Amino acid sequence: MSQSNQALVGSPTVSVHFDHSHRLYEPQARLTVRYSIDGIADDERVRAVELSVLWYTEGKGEEDLGVHFFERMTDRERLPPAVTVGSFVSSLPLSPLSYEGLIVKVRWCVRVRLFFTDGRDFVSEHVFELGEIPPAQTKPDGPAIVSV
Amino acid sequence: MRLPRFFGKKRGHRRTGSQAWGSFGEGLFYCVLLVAGLGFAGLLLSGAAAPEWRVNHEFLETPCTIIGKGLARYASQEADSAGSFTNKWQPCLRLRYRVAGALHESWSTALPRSSRADRPTAIAQLAAWRLNDELTCWYDPADPNSVVLERGYNWWLWLLMLLLPGALIVFGGSGLVQAIRVWGKSEEHRAASAGLPEMLDPMDHSPSEAxxxxxxxICDDLINSPGTILRYRLPIESPESWTLLGLGLFAMLWNAVVIVLAVGAGLDLLGGTIDWLLFALLVPFVVVGIASVCVFLRGLILATAVGTTQLEISAHPLRPGEQYDVLLGQGGSGTFRTLTMTLELVEQATFRQGTDTRTEQVVVWKEQVNAWHDIHLVPNARFESRVRIFIPHDAMHSFTSEHNAVNWRIVVHGSPERWPAFSRIFPLIVFPSQIAPLASKERSHRSRQEGVL
Incomplete structure (x- = not known):
């Protein structure tokens, strides 16, 4: 079991528990995530909660994003403070696999996004690995970079 | 009430808030375009299209008699000289016709085959009409004094009305629908929404996925050409061809301008006048024109002289941990000092730098498949060699998204004796490893354990 728990000062705390150790998953594996939301101030009211499993790119290029699982909860009986814990299950796809390249990186993550009634939102992101692709390595003579 | 923030941390745990302003600005922009298009369309409809439609559908036909001729004067101010006016003249006829039994007299300016012109031309046009001639006219039943001698549609006006406001309405409307659709939605929610509204996004350039x-x-374009010996013939990726096409177009257009200038200068010369400014301009234009033709011809010769390179492969798409046969065919004539084949993994990132969009490529993995030395080619008998490539078992699969890509390719580098060296690129698609079924995984695990025991 792997756990992620971080918070900003004066912000909610979102804890996410992955069911695989080291957050390492094989393609088509079953991903089970448990989450808990704490630290919501008394004067803040949650309007909606979004849960998503997605990949995004990092690196030199503009960021691209692909959503694999998405759920939006707006029913007040399922939102904090009434309910502060939950879980969801998703079967992971065959691709794209997590990749640590030199100028292109592909990362998978679970995002929990809270929408408050004043229009602001808070997002908590928890990265995991899909597949076991070793990182791209720079050779001693360096990579050949070409601008096209 | 707190205002939304303009900036936020990109990753990790953070509060965000700038999206509302961004969506509002985008929606406002498209709204302005839509309103401008509707306003423009309304003006054209009410000012030109509706009156024309009424003439053709509501005006009543009646016989009439020409009882007078005249010229209507239209004064217009010159743009370049303040206060000076020029006059245009339009022929018009005084007509007598019956409306519900009563006689009416009115001027008609919409005459067939006439237009606003200078006074002598207008008088000449007016001469075509004779007093007391019997004609057919159409009058407005709501205003019997409004009468015309010709009906029909001005198709240019209708085309203009469809094109200009239509483009603004379609662009503004689709953008506004898109802005409303994503209003208040997170990026995950937007990405998860699919279906018909996605078609409304004209800026969506997402690549096709397998x-x-x-x-x-998707690898459909790589398996639609069968090979002669192996299963598929790989298409060649040649950015040089587009460069050559661009050079050819530039040379053609530039020299067309040079020819127009040269003909003008030549006619002046034949007429006995020499425009020294035109000749001075012509010299650098001719130099650039000749240089562009030379560069284009050089590129054309280099592209065609070496001979074609063809690759065939035994299967496609490829999978990590598997081997594939590749057949190299090199045409042409003469001697090649070296011919090498490499298998490469390339990362490609597209990003904005100021107002420019740039693309950068990095070769992150490269393996030489084979190298051939001192090959003697003769016409009509291409060099052929069959080699085997291996995709490492832990290799990244081909990946593509709107701005990022990880591409596999075979590159053939050649060094002909008489021509400059060249590189030809053949893209490959590598799928992720096939997931072994659970039963086979268990069998493999059991056999490993038995081996240990």
Whole structure:
């Protein structure tokens, strides 16, 4: 079991528990995530909660994003403070696999996004690995970079 | 009430808030375009199209008699000289016709085959009409004094009305629908929404994906050409061809301008006048024109002289941990000092730098498949060699998204004796490893354990 728990000062705390150790998953594996939301101030009211499993790119290029699982909860009986814990299950796809390249990186993550009634939102992101692709390595003579 | 923030941390745990302003600005922009298009369309409809439609559908036909001729004067101010006016003249006829039994007299300016012109031309046009001639006219039943001698549609006006406001309405409307659709939605929610509204996004350039393999490019274009010996012939990726086409177009257009200038200068010379400014301009234009033709011809010769390179492969798409046969065919004539084949993995990122969009490529893995030395080619008998490539078992699969890509390719480098060296690129698609079924995984695990025991 792997756990992620971080918070900003004066912000909610979102804890996410992955069911695989080291957050390492094989393609088509079953991903089970448990989450808990704490630290919501008394004067803040949650309007909606979004849960998503997605990949995004990092690196030199503009960021691209692909959503694999998405759920939006707006029913007040399922939102904090009434309910502060939950879980969801998703079967992971065959691709794209997590990749640590030199100028292109592909990362998978679970995002929990809270929408408050004043229009602001808070997002908590928890990265995991899909597949076991070793990182791209720079050779001693360096990579050949070409601008096209 | 707190205002939304303009900036936020990009990753990790953070509060965000700038999206509302961004969506509002985008929606306002498209709204302005839509309103401008509707306003423009309304003006054209009410000012030109509706009156024309009424003439053709509501005006009543009646016989009439020409009882007078005249010229209507239209004064217009010159743009370049303040206060000076020029006059245009339009022929018009005084007509007598019956409306519900009563006689009416009115001027008609919409005459067939006449237009606003200078006074002598207008008088000449007016001479075509004779007093007391019997004609057919159409009058407005709501205003019997409004009468015309010709009906029909001005198709240019209708085309203009469809094109200009239509483009603004379609662009503004689709953008506004898109802005409303994403209003208040997170980026995950937007990305998860699919279907018909996605078609409204004119800026969506997402690449096609292979079925059941998100982020993996489709390989239909790579398997639609059968090989002569192996299963598929790989298409060549040649950015040089586009450069050559661009050079050819530039040379053609530039020299067309040079020819127009040269003909003008030549006619002046034949007429006995020499425009020294035109000749001075012509010299650098001719130099650039000749240089562009030379560069284009050089590129054309280099592209065609070496001979074609063809690759055939035994299967496609490729999978990590598997081997594939590749057949290299090199045409042409003469001697090649070296011919090498490499298998490469390339990362490609597209990003904005100021107002420019740039693309950068990095070769992150490269393996030489084979190298051939001192090959003697003769015409009509191409060099052929069959080699085997291996995709490492832990290799990244091909990946493509709107701005990022990880591409596999075979590159053939050649060094002909008489021509400059060349590189030809053949893209490959590598799918992720096939997931072994659970039963076979268990069998493999059991056999390993038995081996240990």
């Amino acid at each position: 079925p059941d393999h998100p982020g993996v490019p």
